[in-house]
Amino acid sequence: MAGGDASTGPEVDAGFEFAFDNETFSNKVLRIEVVAASRKRRREGDEGGDEEDIDSSCTVMGTPIIQVKTIHVSSVILAAKSSFFLKLFSNGMKESGQTHATVRIADSEETAFMELLGFMYSGKLTPTEPTLLLDILMAADKFEVVSCMKLCGHRLIDLPMNLESAVRCLDLPCCISMAAALQEAAQKFFAESERYKKFPEFQDELMRIPFPGIMAILTRNDLEVASEVAAYDFVIRWACSWYPNSEESRRILSSFLIPTVSVHKANALLSDFIQSMKSILKL
Secondary structure, eight states: TTOOOOOOOOOOOOOGGGGOOGGGGSEEEEEEEEEEEEOOOSSSSSSSGGGGOOOOGBBBOOOEEEEEEEEEHHHHHHHHHOOOHHHHSSSSSSSGGSSSEEEEEEEGGGGHHHHHHHHHHHOOOOOOOOOHHHHHHHHHHTOOOOOHHHHHHHHHHHSSSOOOHHHHHHTTTTTTEEEEHHHHHHHHHHOOOOSEEEEEHHHHHHSOOOOOOOOHHHTOTEEOOOOHHHHHHHHHHHHHHHHHHHHHHHHIIIIIIIIHHHHHHHHHHHHHHHHHHHHTTTT
């Protein structure tokens, strides 16, 4: 494709914007079925998969179909950017020999999927909002557009984190491109954000944060545990909410959360003692 590949991060001008949804430059009609359902991930870290995984109609569970869109596409352009579409159009599947092909997506994926299709033609991403970029990253993973995944990852690393984007980065599956770097950036956000310095303020927000984020907050050097009772009460409620299994919640509490809160309390008492001694000895 003209302009090269975007896999190293920067945007490139693929030069095919004019052909997007243009019947003259297309050889397929892509039928997009939008379903009122949550997305079911097509891969769980397994790159192998079987041929049934190629059929995107299996990637979203539930009914009904609430909307159908049709777009004129070039199988050559889509296949050049996406392993999913390469297999869809060339592996002897029923779609490979027909002028129509069908993909099924959840309604929550629609905006991101349309941005992804645009990227495959242009090599560019216009969104700068972290939540939408994460949606595009997930769509790019689902449809195996590696260059878009890497571009989304680089852009997200460069953008300031917020609560929503940090929580979602911590929940990224390890198979996602740049997941480790994004999770590290999210942990840094919780470890350095002034908002979470006093624990456990903003408890409604804290209840949404997964385990790595809570540990990043609890282990920060400047954490102020305002009340031991409130801290213990919160970590117990958080563990029971995130880990309904009593054995698992007990393990998380006893192995990580309660010892961490206790250490901070002990450090606070030690600091108060040192300050008192300095005052007495006029140091």
